[in-house]
Amino acid sequence: MKKLSNLMDRIISRVNFNLRIFSIDVGDYLRGLVPENQLVKFYAFYGIWSNHPIHFHFSNSNLAGSCFLGRCKIDNSILYKCDIRGDELKVKGEVFHVDDKTLNVEEDEVIWIKDSLLVKTLVHNYSHNPEKLELFLIKNSASAPYANIHGSPIEGCFLEPFSTVDLTTLHDCRVGTYTYLQVGELSHIEVDAGWVWIRNKNLFDFNYNHPEDVLRKRYIAFVPGKGAMGMFMDFAEDRKMDFQRLYDVVNLESPIKEIPPGASINRYSVWKGKNHISRNVLVSQRAYLESSWLGEGANAQENCYISFSRLEGFNVTAHGATIIYATLGRKVFVGFNSFILGKADCPLTVGNESIIMPHTIIDLVEPVTIPGNHLVWGYIRRQADLEEHSMPLERLSKIKDQITIGRMRFRGSGDAFVEVFRQRIHHILEANGAFFDGETGRGHAQTGQTISFNIIQPYPTGEARGLYPTIDIEP
Amino acid sequence: MKKLSNLMDRIISRVNFNLRIFSIDVGDYLRGLVPENQLVKFYAFYGIWSNHPIHFHFSNSNLAGSCFLGRCKIDNSILYKCDIRGDELKVKGEVFHVDDKTLNVEEDEVIWIKDSLLVKTLVHNYSHNPEKLELFLIKNSASAPYANIHGSPIEGCFLEPFSTVDLTTLHDCRVGTYTYLQVGELSHIEVDAGWVWIRNKNLFDFNYNHPEDVLRKRYIAFVPGKGAMGMFMDFAEDRKMDFQRLYDVVNLESPIKEIPPGASINRYSVWKGKNHISRNVLVSQRAYLESSWLGEGANAQENCYISFSRLEGFNVTAHGATIIYATLGRKVFVGFNSFILGKADCPLTVGNESIIMPHTIIDLVEPVTIPGNHLVWGYIRRQADLEEHSMPLERLSKIKDQITIGRMRFRGSGDAFVEVFRQRIHHILEANGAFFDGETGRGHAQTGQTISFNIIQPYPTGEARGLYPTIDIEP
Numbered sequence: 009m010k011k012l013s014n015l016m017d018r019i020i021s022r023v024n025f026n027l028r029i030f031s032i033d034v035g036d037y038l039r040g041l042v043p044e045n046q047l048v049k050f051y052a053f054y055g056i057w058s059n060h061p062i063h064f065h066f067s068n069s070n071l072a073g074s075c076f077l078g079r080c081k082i083d084n085s086i087l088y089k090c091d092i093r094g095d096e097l098k099v100k101g102e103v104f105h106v107d108d109k110t111l112n113v114e115e116d117e118v119i120w121i122k123d124s125l126l127v128k129t130l131v132h133n134y135s136h137n138p139e140k141l142e143l144f145l146i147k148n149s150a151s152a153p154y155a156n157i158h159g160s161p162i163e164g165c166f167l168e169p170f171s172t173v174d175l176t177t178l179h180d181c182r183v184g185t186y187t188y189l190q191v192g193e194l195s196h197i198e199v200d201a202g203w204v205w206i207r208n209k210n211l212f213d214f215n216y217n218h219p220e221d222v223l224r225k226r227y228i229a230f231v232p233g234k235g236a237m238g239m240f241m242d243f244a245e246d247r248k249m250d251f252q253r254l255y256d257v258v259n260l261e262s263p264i265k266e267i268p269p270g271a272s273i274n275r276y277s278v279w280k281g282k283n284h285i286s287r288n289v290l291v292s293q294r295a296y297l298e299s300s301w302l303g304e305g306a307n308a309q310e311n312c313y314i315s316f317s318r319l320e321g322f323n324v325t326a327h328g329a330t331i332i333y334a335t336l337g338r339k340v341f342v343g344f345n346s347f348i349l350g351k352a353d354c355p356l357t358v359g360n361e362s363i364i365m366p367h368t369i370i371d372l373v374e375p376v377t378i379p380g381n382h383l384v385w386g387y388i389r390r391q392a393d394l395e396e397h398s399m400p401l402e403r404l405s406k407i408k409d410q411i412t413i414g415r416m417r418f419r420g421s422g423d424a425f426v427e428v429f430r431q432r433i434h435h436i437l438e439a440n441g442a443f444f445d446g447e448t449g450r451g452h453a454q455t456g457q458t459i460s461f462n463i464i465q466p467y468p469t470g471e472a473r474g475l476y477p478t479i480d481i482e483p
Numbered sequence: 484m485k486k487l488s489n490l491m492d493r494i495i496s497r498v499n500f501n502l503r504i505f506s507i508d509v510g511d512y513l514r515g516l517v518p519e520n521q522l523v524k525f526y527a528f529y530g531i532w533s534n535h536p537i538h539f540h541f542s543n544s545n546l547a548g549s550c551f552l553g554r555c556k557i558d559n560s561i562l563y564k565c566d567i568r569g570d571e572l573k574v575k576g577e578v579f580h581v582d583d584k585t586l587n588v589e590e591d592e593v594i595w596i597k598d599s600l601l602v603k604t605l606v607h608n609y610s611h612n613p614e615k616l617e618l619f620l621i622k623n624s625a626s627a628p629y630a631n632i633h634g635s636p637i638e639g640c641f642l643e644p645f646s647t648v649d650l651t652t653l654h655d656c657r658v659g660t661y662t663y664l665q666v667g668e669l670s671h672i673e674v675d676a677g678w679v680w681i682r683n684k685n686l687f688d689f690n691y692n693h694p695e696d697v698l699r700k701r702y703i704a705f706v707p708g709k710g711a712m713g714m715f716m717d718f719a720e721d722r723k724m725d726f727q728r729l730y731d732v733v734n735l736e737s738p739i740k741e742i743p744p745g746a747s748i749n750r751y752s753v754w755k756g757k758n759h760i761s762r763n764v765l766v767s768q769r770a771y772l773e774s775s776w777l778g779e780g781a782n783a784q785e786n787c788y789i790s791f792s793r794l795e796g797f798n799v800t801a802h803g804a805t806i807i808y809a810t811l812g813r814k815v816f817v818g819f820n821s822f823i824l825g826k827a828d829c830p831l832t833v834g835n836e837s838i839i840m841p842h843t844i845i846d847l848v849e850p851v852t853i854p855g856n857h858l859v860w861g862y863i864r865r866q867a868d869l870e871e872h873s874m875p876l877e878r879l880s881k882i883k884d885q886i887t888i889g890r891m892r893f894r895g896s897g898d899a900f901v902e903v904f905r906q907r908i909h910h911i912l913e914a915n916g917a918f919f920d921g922e923t924g925r926g927h928a929q930t931g932q933t934i935s936f937n938i939i940q941p942y943p944t945g946e947a948r949g950l951y952p953t954i955d956i957e958p
Contacts, residue, residue, distance in 0.1 A: 056943070072853050258938065453723075460943045465935035467533050468935045471533070477957060478956065
């Protein structure tokens with residue numbers, strides 16, 4: 009175990025050095041979150057398929073419980089139960105558009121995680137930094153449970169629990185608990201807990217901040233030496249055992265007799281109670297489905313929970329989103345780490361094409377109905393809360409300068425904001441195969457049906473206990 | 484699948500070329516034995532541990548259901564459900580003794596299988612060819628189910644079902660069904676079915692040949708286009724499903740609450756009914772234990788079956804041996820692929836320190852008792868058969884020139900034969916950890932407790948369907 013604990017020290021000191029202006033010791037926050045016996049016990053796995061270039065390279069690392077697809081290079085890192093895909097990386101020969109310029113992708117892109125400590129973190133998509141087209145780099149960084157690194161190269165960063173960095177390049181930043189950033193590029197900044205910040209060059213700037221005391225007392229707090237606490241953690245921890253079985257069995261039987269055409273259920277997803285899925289539905293790894301109904305082309309992305317709910321079709325349920333006791337119309341989008349907690353007697357109903365912003369908390373004490381074509385953000389417990397936490401997309405489209413509603417402030421072109429969002433939702437559905445007609449429109453739901461998952465484990469004893477051997481897997 | 488079937492053709496044409504003087508097409512024998520869907524369905528696995536150097540390299544191969552330990556390099560080969568270990572290979576710095584000379588091992592030895600097609604074959608131990616100290620090479624060769632390649636580098640060979648090549652270097656040879664060879668070196672020879680031939684330089688030469696018609700009609704026949712047939716095959720096939728579960732579950736619970744000190748049960752062994760194992764017992768992968776009692780230091784090696792039997796202690800049950808309804812005294816040795824089929828009302832009893840030669844068939848129609856300190860060979864169905872198929876070791880020790888008993892002929896020094904055999908049995912027990920006292924005498928039973936097994940799978944679709952990616956795993 010000696011080598012592993014040396015590695016841990018080395019990573020922490022590197023992250024701390026990058027973040028030295030903030031005088032933080034990330035070790036105080038993270039050491040307790042990676043129990044040494046778990047690092048030895050859990051296996052990692054990687055997928056082999058013919059639909060995307062693969063190349064896996066792992067050295068001097070622990071990968072406990074993590075999953076890899078595509079091209080991933082992991083050196084001197086500890087990845088504990090992370091979801092790291094590489095099947096959306098750019099491929100040699102593609103053309104990347106940025107503003108009015110085009111850039112040629114000269115080689116297959118790779119996710120490279122170096123000198124980093126990621127805990128239950130999702131790493132996904134591809135580098136949106138046009139300066140590093142072929143490299144999605146995560147270096148000298150640390151992240152806490154249920155953080156999302158989505159299309160975001162980061163160096164010297166510390167991501168607190170349930171934070172999301174989306175399509176953003178970060179240098180030496182600290183991202184607070186339950187903060188969502190989609191801002192292009194940031195460096196040497198501390199962002200407090202509970203911010204939702206979306207900025208698109210000079211086009212628009214959306215921001216909202218969750219009331220700090222509510223967040224900390226009820227939903228999620230992160231305390232040095234004690235870890236992450238609150239309802240978000242309890243919710244995930246309570247369901248942890250349901251995932252265990254998936255890791256015990258090599259080839260699980262499908263939870264339903266016939267998978268509808270174009271649909272796929274990942275073998276590392278949980279299926280409880282009686283669920284219905286329609287054609288072109290995608291259920292990703294570590295998605296959790298319980299007594300729910302998913303219409304055509306709906307997707308349930310990594311780490312999402314959908315229970316006692318009905319999703320009419322073409323729904324996006326983003327990474328880490330939770331949906332309990334809800335009826336969502338067609339094309340309703342539920343963003344990253346949104347937490348919708350209806351109850352049997354206090355359900356949520358959402359009309360077609362509404363957008364639930366990332367990191368929205370809807371924790372109901374009475375039934376709530378959100379009309380179609382609305383933007384929804386922030387913190388909602390009652391119908392009356394909608395007033396300060398939603399608006400019709402049509403109204404938003406007309407905004408040209410700025411608007412402030414409660415704790416939300418929007419500046420710039422509302423029309424551009426709505427348009428960018430709609431395009432992105434369409435793109436996500438397309439990429440996931442929601443529109444597959446049997447011939448064209450193939451996406452993850454279709455290609456994901458034919459992956460073989462392979463298991464790798466660390467040294468069980470000796471000095472290298474807990475470290476994985478050097479592994480290189482090429483086509 | 485195209486690449487895989489090209490590979491199959493290429494291997495077969497190479498083996499045929501090496502064996503061209505015999506005008507044989509090994510494809511006629513082997514193609515039907517490797518169903519293409521199995522090649523895609525079964526996963527292979529390798530073990531990671533800290534007790535022995537590891538290095539795995541797999542390229543352009545199918546490895547379905549095969550197992551690897553230590554240092555193994557597999558190129559352009561199809562290995563179907565093979566047991567290939569590498570944990571007994573020589574290690575850099577060791578000294579190898581041959582006659583009165585010593586040779587230094589200059590680098591860690593590697594098993595290298597190239598351009599070969601092995602089906603349900605065991606490859607084991609280390610190269611006993613002192614001319615290639617660091618390389619245990621298997622090239623341009625093909626083998627049929629339940630063949631054993633034990634410490635034997637082979638090039639251009641065809642091993643028929645249940646044949647064993649033990650501590651022997653072979654070039655361009657065909658080894659008949661159920662033939663056992665331990666003869667040092669052979670080239671360009673066809674050995675008929677059912678031979679048991681042990682030759683030690685000028686010291687001694689033991690040979691026995693099974694009656695061909697009995698072997699073919701009752702026990703094992705190998706027919707082009709039809710494969711292997713007979714009681715040996717039926718026996719193994721009947722128990723195939725018992726192994727299936729082992730491959731379905733990632734971490735099986737131990738079949739007993741407390742494993743006695745120094746003992747180990749491989750997770751890929753089958754455990755049926757109520758078994759007892761004592762300290763320092765080794766149960767290897769793909770060993771099959773059913774309602775049996777194993778005394779201190781007994782070992783059950785790969786592919787052996789032990790049912791309704793009692794083994795008093797320090798027993799060696801070699802690879803592929805079958806023991807049903809037998810009571811074996813202390814230090815009884817049962818050689819490779821021996822087939823002991825007692826019945827509840829026709830049991831076999833063997834006294835202490837007797838040696839059942841490799842490839843002995845004991846298929847009882849009445850109870851049979853073999854005294855202690857006897858050598859046993861050939862084909863036994865009744866007590867009276869012992870006359871022509873056994874002799875006291877003491878009597879054998881006194882032979883100085885030659886003796887013929889029934890179909891067995893012995894030439895040379897009986898004393899040397901007995902001495903060499905006893906030393907080998909002692910060495911096997913030692914290597915397997917039978918004499919471990921808690922501190923010294925550590926062997927496979929002790930080191931095997933801490934291996935982590937890792938799963939690898941082939942491409943599930945596309946041109947490369949059934950082929951494994953290029954995999955390289957180093958410490």
